[in-house]
Amino acid sequence: xxxxxxxxxxxxxxxxxxxxxxxxxxxxxxxxxxxxxxxxxxxxxxxxxxxxxxxxxxxxxxxxxxxxxxxxxxxxxxxxxxxxxxxxxxxxxxxxxxxxxxxxxxxxx
Amino acid sequence: xxxxxxxxxxxxxxxxxxxxxxxxxxxxxxxxxxxxxxxxxxxxxxxxxxxxxxxxxxxxxxxxxxxxxxxxxxxxxxxxxxxxxxxxxxxxxxxxxxxxxxxxxxxxxxxxxxxxxxxx
Numbered sequence: 001x002x003x004x005x006x007x008x009x010x011x012x013x014x015x016x017x018x019x020x021x022x023x024x025x026x027x028x029x030x031x032x033x034x035x036x037x038x039x040x041x042x043x044x045x046x047x048x049x050x051x052x053x054x055x056x057x058x059x060x061x062x063x064x065x066x067x068x069x070x071x072x073x074x075x076x077x078x079x080x081x082x083x084x085x086x087x088x089x090x091x092x093x094x095x096x097x098x099x100x101x102x103x104x105x106x107x108x109x
Numbered sequence: 110x111x112x113x114x115x116x117x118x119x120x121x122x123x124x125x126x127x128x129x130x131x132x133x134x135x136x137x138x139x140x141x142x143x144x145x146x147x148x149x150x151x152x153x154x155x156x157x158x159x160x161x162x163x164x165x166x167x168x169x170x171x172x173x174x175x176x177x178x179x180x181x182x183x184x185x186x187x188x189x190x191x192x193x194x195x196x197x198x199x200x201x202x203x204x205x206x207x208x209x210x211x212x213x214x215x216x217x218x219x220x221x222x223x224x225x226x227x228x229x
Contacts, residue, residue: 034216036152043223044152045206049216087152091215095168098142098154098217 002026006101008104012109017078022102023071023088032092035064038103039084047086048073063099083108111188111205116224123195123228129205129221134209138162138185142217143190143200145226153201155190157208173199195228202226203218 003026013019023033031051036044046055047066051071061076075082088101115127131139140163156169158179167179170201178191188205202225206217 007125014181029185030213032213032215036217043220046209046216047128048216049209049218050214053214069145089152089217091212096154096157097186100152100154103151104219 001092001097002029003092003097004088004099006031006086006088006104010103011104011106013078013106015078015080015107019075019078019106020087021073021086021106023066023073024103025069025071025090028068029090029092031067031072032090033064033066034089034091035062035081036087036089037084044087056083060063078106080108082106111207111219111221113168113203113224116203116226118227118229119195121197121228122189124193124227125195126192127188127190127203127205127224127226131186131188131207134207134219135181136181136186140206140210141179141181141188142178142206143179144204144206144217144228145199146204146223147201155203162173175176192226195226197228200226 002045005024006007007022033051038044051089063074086104110133112130113118115119140159142157155198156179158167176194204223205221207219209218
């Protein structure tokens, strides 16, 4: 099974900071990777799919990159509403497994 | 939009059915999934059902295979998750989601509000 490992698991940052979250896959998954944002008490929200494509309506300060086994989610200038937990997800397996990373909790410094 | 119902408290070994009512898109064309989340923990994919046009087949994660069944009623735009032989470790918040297609652009793009299942 493909495992996804996110780093860091916890991140403390300030409004206006640039932050990067990394997601590493245990084997190559091409660009079959998505990123989600989840706020407390809410369902996850799709931010990025196919590793680097911004979902419609998502602010351009979010960006994704990578292919194969290493991927990054970058927020160029943190806004107050960005403090949340972020998950990566692989959609590569057949039969499907749709594995999620363990999450990165982003908190206000 | 996806609006979920069902859920609640059930004893180990019992059964429960969750529903997910879809609106605002062509449900019959949609591939649908269920995802669960233990409160305070991460996300776990549960299973998927393709549209009937794509064969209507189902796939499940190993922990729920042979105990959970996903079905759909395209006449009422409703997705179901039948959960049998429930275990305490199935306690979680369950979400229904749509899968946007095609690969490699697939992702879970619309989510229900979640419904809590407690096995105790």
